[in-house]
Amino acid sequence: MFCVQIAKWYVKVGDEIAAGTVLADIETDKATLAFENQEDGFIAAIVKGEGSKDVPVGETVAVIVEEEADVAAFASYSGGDAAAAEPAPAAAPGAAPAAAEAAPAAAAAAAPAAAGSFPEHIVSTAEVLVIQGSTATTLSERLMHMSQLSLLNTTPLVLLLLLLLCLYLQALQMPALSPTMEQGNIVSWQVKEGDEIAPGTVLAEIETDKATLAFENQDEGFVAKILAPAGSKDIKVGQVVAIIVENEADIPAFASYSPGGAAAAPAAAAPAAAGEAAPAAAAPKVQANFRLGPAARVALEQAGLTVDDIAAPTGPNGIITKADVLAAVAAGVKRGSAAAAAAPPAAADKAAAAPAAAQAAAKPAAAKPAAAPAAAASSPAAGETYTDTPNTQVRKVIAKRLLESKLTAPSLYVTADVRLDKLEALRASLKAGGAKLSVNDFVVRAAALALRDVPAANASWDGAGGAAVQQPSVDVCVAVATEGGLITPIVKGADGKALSQISAEVKELAGKARSNKLQPHEFMGGTFTISNLGMYGLSNFSAIINPPQAAILAVGGAQKRVGFGPGASGALASESYMTVTLSADHRVFDGELATRLLDAFTKYMENPVSMVV
Template sequence: MPIELKMPALSPTMEEGTLAKWLVKEGDTVQSGDLLAEIETDKATMEFEAIDEGTIAQILVPEGTDNVKVGTVIAVIAGEGEDASTAKAAPAPAPAAAASAPTPEPVRAEPVEAPSSSSATAAKKDGPSPGRDPGSGQMEKGERIKASPLARRIAAEKGIDLSAVKGSGPGGRIVKADLEGAPATAAAPAQAAAATPAPAAAPQQAAPFETDIPHTADKLSNMRKTIARRLTEAKQTIPHIYLTVDIQLDRLLKLRGELNAALEPQGIKLSVNDLLIKALAKALMQVPKCNVSFAGDQLISYSRADISVAVSVPAGLITPIIVGADEKSVSKISTEMKELAGRAKEGKLQPHEYQGGTASISNMGMFGISQFDAVINPPQGMIMAIGAGEKRPWIVDDALAIATVMSATGSFDHRAIDGADGAQLMQAFKQIVENPLGLVA
């Protein structure tokens, strides 16, 4: 029987992607583990491996095709003993008549729980949630419905009861592709409106226009589209509060020089950013009320500091994560950061290496930027924006002197973090940076 190769979900949030390049052609024999194609997701270009053995009978989606939905059949493999020339994709089943579709009992939809590394681990260990039929994937009355924000909006618009939809995402999460062909119910729009907050209006896309000015027009990559969508969502739905402190860097710079001299035989060279990543992680542990995520009717509080670090890549911006930065040495952070940044620029990061995190840091000091306000990376609750270290007049021991000073601005989700708690985090961050021996204690 022919084996259908379907567009894979290479990350928990992936709903469609670009089939960038085929690495095989029709007639090729493949083994389990062979590379079949390169697929561009919203954050990286990833390789798609074969699971089954056989011969490539048909390639149904040509390379370079955009917006291929997860679950779409992209190729067919003829199994052992089959004639590759006759192996074809199975025809799509005809949609059931609307009149014969059963009407599921309405279930109150609750806000989706924000993803976290701890909850994902627990889900893997504990297996299916109570109330779910493992065979059918259907939800029982009273169980929390896991669905992406896009899936919820589509369900509300089309009147689809999410409790009757089987999710194909991680942990049974309902994604956009699961809603295709799902029956509508009259009660669904009303119940969704009553049970969940009204979704934010979809961001309006800029209308195409004509101009006589000489120009070029470049097609947006999946990454750039995702950046545009997420930043618009963040600014429209998250009430930002910004808090800025000025921090003297002279002690930190002196310590960095001494550490680099000691680490030189190991081939390790610390950057200022490596030390600031550690400082933010320690500050979050000191002020845990800022190490949180807002999740509708829940506040997710994290017990470790996973710091997402903004890295500029040719296609846009990506945020590789230093996991458990509060417990790692600055030399370990430096080594990991260099390795992650290198693979980020090559588009080779795995989803777990850039998705998640409890807070972010963005450093534009190398460009001479004195101070800026960064946009929060949802579902995180804060991001630290780092400006350039500059020579400024400064009071040292009650006398005017010249010191190296930088401005740091924290952006906080005011739904989850009060201004006073944000101020405590900024105070803790300043104290740690100005007394940097604590970074190596």
């Protein structure tokens, strides 16, 4: 596909737009697809109106400015090509050479040639689009992940796009297998390069923040390249992990493919070249424009870099693009490295420079001693030995979410002692009849019935809305310890299930959890959590609330105590007690509600027959 047609514009001149705004419908040779905006700004000019046909890929179709006041300056703008074709005004003799020099470039690059007449702006170009099954994505966005190229205003890149279209590839990205997943580990690949695959084929086992899940394929094709081998860790959601092609004959074309390989090679050679050219004058650094789009800003934050670390921004008028940040990361650029590299020339000119310039040049060097104590504190003392234990995805998420809970949820704690003599007698009776039930099964059932009786406690906290949300279903989570960390599978509708059902379901879910076979619907959600450490001999403990839930019950082990029986003349006897502690979010619970819930739980546990009938 070389050309597109503008089917419809959804914005008009003067409209404010944001990243993700659908600008127009673009008709390609495959389908009519949405053309989404990537930057914040205002529509200053629409160069190609609705119905425009045969618009070449890369040609300017609209102009976007950052400031609303600049819109009026583009009232007579006719596009980069038109501007370049007009004769240069007599008063500006230097404009003609600039226009002539810009002529061979892509149409999108021609707009800056006329920048002297217009405020700073961004041209929006027609993009090449490709269909993947039922999903349409821009190939430029895919290349941003794979080749770290994002601009469509250069002829070589257009040729690369057309080449990739001929191969019809699909960039397989790390999927988000749970709502909270931000990154994952590839445990194993179930396919190899060259394999033919179909919809439903399990491609890989992915360790998420909750469990190890199967990554299923959605399209027919062939595995051309696996970019992230088995064992790869901390792969961001959306990062390309494999390439799939439609035709088997296209597989050899990707034999040496690596994401960003072409861009990374010169960057890798840069340190050696810099060492050889040290005596020579440093190449001038392109001044970065501090105006950033959302994509570039997020990329900088995630990479831990600043605008000063991007040595050669490629965006119009020196604007840093997301591709510039990705290229810097691939080249191994570290925070402050660009400033440090610039420090020696600045120090050499210190004597001749103005005092203000000398003071500015000394700032990067002055920052190093301040950082030294922190670096020394994080390093082990000489002679000490230690072992690094990598965190699993589950433990990373546990750490993040429970820290969030401790920092944001004002917790209150209510403790009660529960007599277990009647419950143990009932268990013994049921066991004699062939029904083996654990104390934990009764705990789950009692908690579910208590939540049914006190519905205000079966609630969660909505941080966005700033309100408690009462849940319609009593779904009880049971904490299960696994090698990878704690996970909480859910007994859904627990108040409507018999003890035998709860027992069987908890055993099945716990087995799946320990073997990393839980499906997302088996551990996502829940309205209340039970954490039982009684089997480890603990008498009592307090648990941390699992947001957005509003409460968790910590269950201790059974202990014998000597006490007097009921009534005024109660005999001295040994009784079995269990201590439970309810941790509750004070934004949802107050002391009275927490006490009512715990009282209802205690009554069911001390009268276990009521849970059977």
